[in-house]
Amino acid sequence: MFGLNLFKSNIADLLPAVRGKYAYDVSLAKYTWFGVGGPAEVLFSPKDAEDLSHFLKNKPHNLPTCIIGGGSNLLVRDGGIPGVVIKLDSTAFRKISLGDNTITCGAGVKNAELKKVMxxxxxxxxxxxxSIPGVIGGSVKTNAGCFGSSVKDVIKEAQIINGLGDIKTVPVDDLMLSYRSSFFPDDWIILSITFRTTKDSAENIKKKLEEQKAYRMKNQPYNQKTAGSTFKNPEGLKAWELIKRSGCADLQIGGAKVSEKHCNFLINTGKATAADIETLGETIIKKVREKTSVTLEWEVKRMGINK
Ligand SMILES: Cc1cc2nc3c(=O)[nH]c(=O)nc-3n(C[C@H](O)[C@H](O)[C@H](O)COP(=O)(O)OP(=O)(O)OC[C@H]3O[C@@H](n4cnc5c(N)ncnc54)[C@H](O)[C@@H]3O)c2cc1C
Structure with a gap:
């Protein structure tokens, strides 16, 4: 059994030697946009894809592992995450290269970094x-999207590594992306993505970027501790409308509250725990179900264990 009560030396002895870095008992609050969450028992930053492959091939069979990206869609529970949390933030995962009407980005590239290249x-x-917070790997997993487009529409192919440490290139259909979801195997980690691109003038691109930024500043909370839309829009409906109609727009639990600007966003006002945020979300689900018979589904990914 791996758990947060394992002594650091015990788990350290079980991990294969790698070229990247292991860090122990690392608070994940600083790695998530909500700014909450307990520690990762081990945080592993592989040096490159081969190093990650070596780790996966040589780690103990029953050692739990998971992957995080930019933490902009995550609610890590207060008890933290047992086992090894992988984060692809070394240089090898932050490369961008241009092809013929394509761009290939490492999983650790920040979405915002694409602006300059474009x-x-x-x-x-x-x-x-x-305009979507986070990094490429996380944005593929969540099939991130806005303004009428999503990642699925622009991917050509992906390089992935599976739980056995095998690296392969797969076409977009194998990722099975749909509205804010993906159905590829849980043990796949995205290493890099090749996107299809079009030629456009810098003037047009700049105009679109500015319009999108202005829309977000006007309609969504800005500079706040949040993870974006909390719930998926049910088919043909808007989650925010259901939340408002069910009298949840002013709800607050502990340090967590519903955003005044957009009621599908939950905010950590400064002192929230992950439990406050999750309880607020579950309370909204219950009230919306009672009022409308619709069951909202979390868009935010919840990870880890309660304290
Ligand atoms: C202010 C704000 C606005 C937002 N607006 C939008 C929006 O308009 N549209 C939208 O879709 N989202 C939006 N989001 C949510 C979030 O930004 C996106 O879902 C984002 O793409 C998540 O990327 P991330 O790197 O932060 O992933 P994380 O939050 O770190 O992880 C999300 C999921 O991806 C998995 N993952 C991470 N990296 C990998 C990898 N390399 N391989 C496989 N799985 C991986 C994680 O295990 C987790 O399940 C918003 C969030 C905020 C805070």
């Missing part, structure tokens, strides 16, 4: 992605 090279088609 403007400098007059590449269009990915403007929507630039």
């Amino acid at each position: 403007l400098d090279n007059q590449i269009g088609g990915l403007e929507f992605l630039c």
